Amino acid sequence: MYDVAVIGAGPGGSTISRYLAKAGLNICLVDKDAFPRDKPCGGGFSQRILDEFPYLRKRADDFLKGIAKVGVLHSPNRRVILEGKVDMAVTLRTDFDNVLFECAIEQGAEPIVGLRAKSLRTTSDYSEVYLSGGKSIKANLIVGADGVTSMVARNTGLNKRWPNSTVTACRVVEVPATNDEIIERYTEQLHYHFFANLGELPGYAWIFPKRETINVGLGIVGTHARGLPSIFNAFVKYLKKENLLMEDSDLKKAKGALVPTNGPIRRSYANRCLLVGDSAGMVSPLTGGGIAYAMKAARYAVPVIQTCIENSDFTATSLEDYETAWRRAFGNEFKEQLLAQKIFTSPFTEVLFAIGSRDKKIQTMVSESMAESSEQGISITNLVARTLLVCLKSAIRV
Ligand SMILES: Cc1cc2nc3c(=O)[nH]c(=O)nc-3n(C[C@H](O)[C@H](O)[C@H](O)COP(=O)(O)OP(=O)(O)OC[C@H]3O[C@@H](n4cnc5c(N)ncnc54)[C@H](O)[C@@H]3O)c2cc1C
Numbered sequence: 001m002y003d004v005a006v007i008g009a010g011p012g013g014s015t016i017s018r019y020l021a022k023a024g025l026n027i028c029l030v031d032k033d034a035f036p037r038d039k040p041c042g043g044g045f046s047q048r049i050l051d052e053f054p055y056l057r058k059r060a061d062d063f064l065k066g067i068a069k070v071g072v073l074h075s076p077n078r079r080v081i082l083e084g085k086v087d088m089a090v091t092l093r094t095d096f097d098n099v100l101f102e103c104a105i106e107q108g109a110e111p112i113v114g115l116r117a118k119s120l121r122t123t124s125d126y127s128e129v130y131l132s133g134g135k136s137i138k139a140n141l142i143v144g145a146d147g148v149t150s151m152v153a154r155n156t157g158l159n160k161r162w163p164n165s166t167v168t169a170c171r172v173v174e175v176p177a178t179n180d181e182i183i184e185r186y187t188e189q190l191h192y193h194f195f196a197n198l199g200e201l202p203g204y205a206w207i208f209p210k211r212e213t214i215n216v217g218l219g220i221v222g223t224h225a226r227g228l229p230s231i232f233n234a235f236v237k238y239l240k241k242e243n244l245l246m247e248d249s250d251l252k253k254a255k256g257a258l259v260p261t262n263g264p265i266r267r268s269y270a271n272r273c274l275l276v277g278d279s280a281g282m283v284s285p286l287t288g289g290g291i292a293y294a295m296k297a298a299r300y301a302v303p304v305i306q307t308c309i310e311n312s313d314f315t316a317t318s319l320e321d322y323e324t325a326w327r328r329a330f331g332n333e334f335k336e337q338l339l340a341q342k343i344f345t346s347p348f349t350e351v352l353f354a355i356g357s358r359d360k361k362i363q364t365m366v367s368e369s370m371a372e373s374s375e376q377g378i379s380i381t382n383l384v385a386r387t388l389l390v391c392l393k394s395a396i397r398v
Contacts (some may be wrong), residue, residue: 001139002140003020004021004142005138005142006029006109006144006145007129007142007144008030008111008147010039010097010147010274010277010278011277012145012297013104013146013276014100014274015104016276017029018107019298020109021108025305026285028111029109029112030112032113032114032116032117032320035111035113036097039093039094040093040257041093041172042288043065043092043210044068044371044372045088046089046371047067047087051091056100059103062099063096063377064090064091065091065092065212066190067087067089068089069189070086070192071083071085071368073194073363073367074193074195074196075349076196076350077352080350080354080356082356082362082363082367084366085255085368088371090192096291102133112131115133118130120156120273122156122270122271122273126139126140127140129261142307145294145298146258147277148167149258150278153265158265158280162260164223166261167221167260168219168221168258168259168261170219170257170259171256172218172233172254173215173253175214177246177249182211185214185244190209192208194319202220203224203345205219206218216235216245258385259290260278262284263281264281264282269320271314277294282294282297286338286344286369286370287372296330297326300325303320336379340380355391358390360364362386365386366383
């Protein structure tokens, strides 16, 4: 029997497995796919992750595909542009997740890959996970790091399903490109682009240029996402017309995926189980970014799990401290981001862009938030205060 069975080897699952294995616990890390494997994603994250998880810096050459230094934000009718300095690392998830996975295995986590976790049974003495192929594993505790479609969240009743309004349906592709093709369009500073409310639908689109590829994606809130592939095709056509993409771009590998964008679920723990990352909805409702949150939550879970093991107590009550810790650290960020999402998908977005275009500080604040570059995340209070100030200054001048 394992101390902990971690289901899902994305950023959340591999990070928690690494720390728990390093602490000497008996861990298995289960994934339905063999590694390296791809995960549909933009692949952008704050460079601060490399300081917070220093073992990654040593492996940066294996996954870092550049640093975007400038953010370019397009208004819904694409007539107004905001621009600001940022510091966003870009990666390919195939490489990044493989490095995280290898770091976990190096520390002693036992990999069980190519098998899907199909269901879960919890008794008073252990939890048992049934895998495809007929095998099952027993552990004192299960970590559900199995992403947005989490079996663990469903089976424990922590999240039976995502209502359409709480997820964003995406389409994304890494377009292969030469260095010249990338520099010509995005400069040496790798300007990244965000498009608000494309076609007046609630959501956003993006371009993250990287070394050797240009990542193009689009996400629309589930309630409005019908016809997503044709909306994506129209977006690509527009990018080609604007010379932001090459005419002969290879888009064959475009994939669909969901991301939770309504903030975390109500509770991220139950008897003998806790959830990290997308399975618990730990994703910015503003940007759809969840890599950093999954990894940070994983680290907050580690001391709580160690205490459970020391006390041989795996009840929900003993896991409560995990939720308290991550909510204290970044729970409020989701509230601010959700509010910002509501504002940026409202009919006032165009007006707000027009006001923002007159003020460098607003442009920096918004660009940094979209690239998760600012230390404190988005502050709606500061943004509203600055917007009012800009309006007031214009009124005085008239
Ligand atoms: C189109 C798109 C673009 C995005 N862009 C960004 C971005 O630029 N920056 C950013 O920070 N975030 C981005 N995100 C969000 C980011 O991808 C997630 O927040 C992040 O991957 C969450 O990590 P995780 O470990 O919780 O889950 P995941 O990365 O989803 O990993 C879950 C793992 O569980 C495995 N799994 C699932 N079910 C089972 C099962 N039943 N049995 C066994 N294994 C299973 C999967 O194979 C996978 O390896 C994007 C998301 C999408 C959809």
